[in-house]
Amino acid sequence: MLNLAPIPEWTDVDLERFRAEIQPLNRPAVLRGLVSSWPAVRAGASSPHALGDYLRRFDAGHPVRALSADASIKGRFFYREDMQGLNFERRPETFSSALDALLGRLDDEQAPAVYIESTPIGEHLPGFLQENVLPLLPASVPPRIWVGNAVTVPTHFDLNDNIACVVAGRRRFTLFPTDQLPNLYVGPFDFTLSGPPVSMVSLHEPDFERYPKFKEALAHAQSAELGPGDALYIPYFWWHHVESLAPFNVLVNYWWNSARTHGGSPFDCLLHALLSLRDLPPAQREAWRVVFDHYVFQRNGDPMAHLAPEHRGMLGAMTPERAKEIRNILVRVLSR
Numbered sequence: 001m002l003n004l005a006p007i008p009e010w011t012d013v014d015l016e017r018f019r020a021e022i023q024p025l026n027r028p029a030v031l032r033g034l035v036s037s038w039p040a041v042r043a044g045a046s047s048p049h050a051l052g053d054y055l056r057r058f059d060a061g062h063p064v065r066a067l068s069a070d071a072s073i074k075g076r077f078f079y080r081e082d083m084q085g086l087n088f089e090r091r092p093e094t095f096s097s098a099l100d101a102l103l104g105r106l107d108d109e110q111a112p113a114v115y116i117e118s119t120p121i122g123e124h125l126p127g128f129l130q131e132n133v134l135p136l137l138p139a140s141v142p143p144r145i146w147v148g149n150a151v152t153v154p155t156h157f158d159l160n161d162n163i164a165c166v167v168a169g170r171r172r173f174t175l176f177p178t179d180q181l182p183n184l185y186v187g188p189f190d191f192t193l194s195g196p197p198v199s200m201v202s203l204h205e206p207d208f209e210r211y212p213k214f215k216e217a218l219a220h221a222q223s224a225e226l227g228p229g230d231a232l233y234i235p236y237f238w239w240h241h242v243e244s245l246a247p248f249n250v251l252v253n254y255w256w257n258s259a260r261t262h263g264g265s266p267f268d269c270l271l272h273a274l275l276s277l278r279d280l281p282p283a284q285r286e287a288w289r290v291v292f293d294h295y296v297f298q299r300n301g302d303p304m305a306h307l308a309p310e311h312r313g314m315l316g317a318m319t320p321e322r323a324k325e326i327r328n329i330l331v332r333v334l335s336r
Contacts, residue, residue: 002204004174007224007232018136022233023161028175028222029233035165036229038132040250044168044228048248051168052103055147055250056096058125063092067115067148075113075151075244076202077193086193088113095124102149106247115148117194121252134254136163141256148244155184155199155241159265160255162234166226169249173232174203174223176239183217184239189271203241262323272334 009030010022022029035041043054067077069088077088098116105111121128121143129143155176164173176184184199192198201211208215225245226232234240236257244251277288293299295315304312314326 002174002218002221002223004218004221004223007173007175007222009224013136015136018233026235028173028224028235028238030224030226031163031231031233033229034136034231035132035134035167035252038165038167038229040128040132040167040252041229044250048106048168049103051248051250052099055099055125055128058127059094059096060124060126061094061096062124064095064098064119064124065090065117066093066098067113067117067151069113071110071112073113075149076154077113077115077151078154078198079187079193083191095119099147102147102248105149111149111247113149113151115146115151117146118144119146121145132252134163134165137254137256141254143252143254146249146251146253148249149247150249151244153242154193155201155203155239156193156196157237157239158196158234158255159237159267160257161236162253162255163231164234164251164253165231166228167250167252168228169244169246170225170227171249171251172223172225172243172245173234174221174241174243175234176217176221178237178239180217180220180239183213185211185214199239199241262318262320262326 007028007030009032010017011032013022013031013034018031022031040051040054044051067088067090069077073087078086080087095116098114102114119125125145128145129139134143155174157178164171185201186197187200189197201207201214201217206214206218224232277285280288295303304315309316314322316322
């Protein structure tokens with residue numbers, strides 16, 4: 001077992017405390033007992049089958065994405081050894097049929113690894129939201145449900161803030177700060193397990209000869225184990241590794257991002273930079289690093305403070321009109 005720093009814990013968290021004391025820190029936080037009053041949590045405390053019956057009440061019958069793999073992968077969804085494919089299959093089936101398959105093999109130590117991933121609750125389980133309310137976020141933030149047996153999701157990031165609520169089972173979260181990216185040995189962008197790229201390092205069996213800098217990542221890692229009713233706040237772009245520890249686990253999470261953007265995801269900007277900057281000669285790359293630090297990251301303060309607002313052009317305050325103008329320029333350039 002890894003000896004990692006614990007994620008700080010909070011109790012009796014309400015909306016005011018979350019916004020005033022926890023969010024401004026931009027650090028992970030365990031929110032003990034946050035959703036312990038949910039009817040879903042109470043059903044799970046009775047038994048996995050009782051929670052299954054509770055969830056089936058809401059099933060709208062739409063197909064969900066279910067992942068499955070042979071027991072030999074020991075629950076770790078990942079690439080195949082040759083990197084020519086994935087070690088699991090993804091197939092559509094109804095929520096209830098996937099749930100029944102899980103509940104039917106709770107005592108089978110050779111059961112396949114099964115995971116119902118990232119299912120929008122409002123569409124697939126209408127009515128669940130009215131009975132199970134998260135008090136820290138507005139109702140406009142749509143939750144998703146994840147159901148599976150003892151499976152592992154490798155270290156990855158999300159371009160959102162996240163509150164993950166354990167409904168049943170137990171989950172161990174291991175988090176790494178954003179600045180540990182150079183030490184995580186991230187895999188390809190265009191061939192991923194389920195969206196974001198993942199670390200290629202096995203958390204519990206790291207190959208330090210192949211990935212020596214991962215030792216430094218572990219020195220900055222934080223970990224916590226959550227049970228039913230507990231929740232975890234994961235700030236934007238914090239890397240996280242998630243292990244479901246029980247034969248039956250249910251989690252509900254909420255992703256949101258209150259930052260305003262005017263032209264797509266920052267990840268799109270990264271892809272554009274790969275095209276236009278990465279392969280420049282070193283001296284030119286360095287020149288552009290200075291330019292980005294000055295105009296985008298504003299490490300030297302307001303880069304246009306010496307000009308009146310009406311003379312700053314596209315480098316001035318971003319208005320809808322100015323954002324549209326810049327997007328039109330990019331469309332013309334990228335369509336050449």
